[in-house]
Amino acid sequence: MNPDDITKWLDVNEAFVENYFLKKAKLTLVNKWLLKNSYKPVTDLQKSRQQILQTKFKTLQTINECSEDSQKFQKRRGSRRELRHCFSLPSSANFLLSDYIQSKVKIPTGFSSQNEFMKRKLKDSNETDFFLEIVKDIAYDLQLSSILKKISVNAEILLSATKVELLKVKKGRLILDDKASDVGGYLAKCVASEKCLRFRPIEMLQLSRVDASIAEEIRENIENMLCMPIKGRDGEVIAVLQAVNKMKLERSNDVLNEGFTQRDEKLLETYAAFCSMAICNAESVGNYEKDYERNKILLEVVHELFEEERILGNLLFKITIKARSLFDCQDCCVFLLDDEQSQNVQEIKFSKIFTVNGPNDGEKFSHKHPFYELGAIAKRSLFIEEDIKIVTEDVNDELLRNIKTPVNSLFCKPILNSESRKLGAIMLLNKHFGTFQEYDEMLFGAYSIFCGLAINNCILYDEISKASAQRTVALEVLSYHTTVPVEEMKEFQAKQIEYDRDEIHRLTFDDFSLSSDQMLKATIDLFHKMEFISHFSMNEETVCRFFLAVRKNYRSIAYHNWRHAFNVCQLMFAIFNNTRLGGNLTMLEKLGLAVACICHDVDHRGTNNAFLSKSDSALAQLYGTSATLEHHHFNQAITILNSKGHNIFSQMSSSDYQTVISMMKDAILATDLGRHMSQRKLWIKDNHITKPDNNTIRSILMTACDIGAITKNWNVQYQAANLVMEEFYEQSKKEKALQIQSMHSINMKKRDELPNLQIGWIDQICLPLYQALSTLDTNFQNLVERVLANRDKWKSLID
Structure with missing residues (x-):
């Protein structure tokens, strides 16, 4: 069979040819075919296979490590439910959060409308259309890696070069990878000069004679060369193109021509302008993608870290786990500071250290710990309040001299709270692939800030929990001392107490006529007289204990004491018995007013609301600056009612109970004169009450009884006014001690103005x-x- 017959048979049996070629063809044959059809040959198949295997191995290694971490993490938590709770997003919120933070911007993917063969064919037929095609090829692509590859291929075809390389430039420095080399440093010179460099064959020979270091390289690989800088928006060089060995137009002849021409230089310069725009746009999009991804990661970090706010150990352990996976490093350590007031490195002390493989609640920081030596770096970072970053090239760094732990790369940052208070330090150890880059630094900076806030929140939560427990204990102690035991109640009931029972019902009652026990006995008798005890099924012993406790909670001050509370209550009963207004109120309303009267100033401190506000007292912080004392009086009354054996309303229905408590609160708040004056404009016009409903009447009666001393006989009124002045005088001394400006009406230097003050009080209020x-x-x-x-x-x- 002759060759022609074989060729005809092969043309007919294409499937056989294809299978035979795939089975038997060697790399040399493949390269010959590629060169003949103007494609780049495959230079090192073995290296490509190794790269593929390495990539697969790294992927499997990462999966296995994540699987091991997950197993360890699951063992620590003890159950699938607890493990699920500790993941960054709960199952119910995972979809919602992912949907919210998913970018809606679609970045065009890099693809070429024509392959390399078609581009070469188009160049041969119409160079103008080809130039437009390679511009469009990079204009619609926003993936930087794809653009760089396309620029190299397109420039190679444009210049008919054997090889074109595109190298990035960052901050004026050429970035060389493992494959690229700067022969003779001419790429760096091109970057520095920001000008195109073109070398013809004869010039390359002259360079080889002058510079022996490039003689062998030129002799073997380079016959001619063209270097073109690519400038960014601000005119700085962002990349450089290197074209090597221009080929002759005749494809059958492998002899190189005389090199790149001035026309080639002009063509490449024009194309470089379009390349600049494409690279800058792609870098902007890349930076946006990095920022978006970083923000997305940080949002998930915040969600995960701030889930754990109760137990500090669990939070710190979670921080180490998250950091190791986030930064792809061997380990993460958190050093918890013992005393932030240290003045030098030697005085800084760590209480605990938390690591990925350590227990959840951390380990005591001592010389026995494997990472004890690393504490010196953490202390240094805390002391100078700056980051410490060590890479492979710094293995002889002074900080690493005494460290036994293998360190290839290290990154340490101080952890601060929102007030820049030192909480500890966080350290990343040994990045798996390469070293910590600028992206890692930015992400780690934000991560450490969120760690500081989360740790601070956890510490605050612990302090609040302790404060709450202390408050509970304090309330228990207060309840013990403010309530009345059964023995004290029985001792009072056994006393024979007499007083003028007729006088107690009059509007002209003498406020200073009864003793403390007589006032208490009279209060109980008035409740019997008004039939409160029988009507609401009150227990006699409970009523007695309640009033004993109320009396016990009034302080020994000049005016706002137990006597004043009784006098207000007595006047309210007298109004019920001697006026028609009492007949318009229900039994529940009368009870609410009577109890409010006896409790309306309980635990009064002898100072007014203005003083509490100006002195920034605890009461003002608790209740605010509006009706501060009145809110406190009501809460104290409720505290007594809630004490065991003191609730006189215990036999009421739920609705009656809520109603009487609400009326008590409104009545006690009505004794705030500031509140009364603001509402009086709505109630009273031309000395007439415009809205005489029961709510208004209750508020007005409460104020009328509170200031009722002004309606008594002159001797009683004069004595009461002087007691009020004495109380104000004590307040003025406290104001002077606290350097608070004293009000005119309570300044004792103007005590001789008491008559004028009282006349103003009468006329205005x-x-x-x-x-x-x-x-x-x-x-x-x-x-x-x-x-x-x-x-x-x-x-x-x-x-």
Whole structure:
């Protein structure tokens, strides 16, 4: 069979040819075919196979390591439910959060409309269309790696070069990989000069004679060369193109021509301008993708770290686990600071160290720990409050001299809270592939900030938990001392206490006529008289213990004491018995007012709301600056009611109980004069009550009873005014000690102005209130007359 017959048979049996070629063809044959058809030959198949195997091995290694971490993590947690709780996102929130943070921007993927063969064919037929095609080829691609590869291929075809390499430049420095080399340093010179360098064959020979270091390279590989810088937006060099060995147009002749021409230089310079735009756009998109990915990671980190706020050990262990997977390193250590007030490195002490393979609650930081020597680096980072980064080239660094732990790369940062208070240090050890890059530094910086906030929150949670426990204990102690035992109640009931029972029902009752026990006995009798105890099925012993506890919680101060509370309560009962307004109120409303009267100043400290606000007292912080004392009085009353054996409302229905408590609160808050004055504009116009509903009447009656001393006989009124002045004088001394500006009305240097102050008090507060009440019920006219009589007495003292 002759060759022609064989050729014809092979043309007919294409499948056989293909299978035979795939089975028998060697690399040399493949390369011959590639060269003949103007493709780049495969230079090192063995190396390519090794790279593929290495990539697969790294992937498997990462999967196995993640699997091992997961198994260890699962053993630590003890159950699948707890393990699920410790993952970065709970199953219910995972989909929602992923959907929210998923980028909606679609980045064009890198693909070429024509392959290399078609491009070469187009160049041969129409060079203008070819140039437009290679510009479009990179214009619609935003993947940097794809663009760099396309630029090399397109430039190689454009210049008919044997080889074109594109090397990136960063901050004026040429970035060389394992495959690239800068023969004679001419690429670096091109970057430095920012100009194109072109060498023809004869010039390359001259260079080889001058520079012996490149003679062998030129003799074997390089006949001619063209180096073109690519400039960015600001004119700085961002990359450089190196074209080697221009080929002759005749494909059958392998002899090289005389090198790159000035026309080639102009073509490449024009194409480099388009390359610059494509590279800059791709870098911008790449930076956006990195920023987006970093923010996405940090959002998940925040979600995961801030889930754990109760147990500090669990949080720190979670930080180490997350950091190792996030930064792809061998280990992560967290050094927890013992005392942040250290003045030098030697004084810095760590209480515990947390590692990936250590226990959840950490280990005591001592010389026996394998990472004890690394503590010196962590201390140094904390002391100077700066990052410490060590890479493979720094193995002889002074900080590593005494460290036995193998260190290829290390990154340490101090952990600070929002107030820049030192909490500890976090350290990454031995990145698996390469060293920690700029992206790692930026991510690690943000990660350490979130770690600091999470640790600080956990510490605050622990402090709040302890404070809450202390508060609970304090309340238990307070409850013990503010309540009344059964023995004390029985001792009081056994006493024979007498007083004028007729006088107690009058509006003209003498506020200073009864002793402390007489007032307590009279209060209980008034509750019997009003039928509160029988109507609401109150227990006699409970009622007695409640009033004993209320008396016990009033302080020994000049005016706002137990006597004042009883006098307010007595006047309210007198109004119920001597006016028609009492008949308009229900039994529940009357009970709420009566209990509010007896409790309205409980635990009064002898200072007013303005003082509490200016002195930044604990009460002002707890209740705010509006009706501070009144809120405290109500809460103290509720505390007594909630004490065992003291709840006089225990037999009520749920709805009645809620109603009477609500009325108590409104009534006690009504004793705040600031609140009364703001609401009086709505209630009273032209000395008439415009809205006489029960809510309004209760509030007005509460204020009328609280300031009721002004309606009593002159001797009682004068004594009460002086007691109020004495209390204010004690407050003025406290204000002076705290350097708080004293109010005019309580400055004892102006004590001789008491008559003027009382007249102003009557005219602005008291008289309008009682006159308005007298328009609803003429029985209040007697109170108005006594107020006016007392005003005349104060006026006479001025004259």
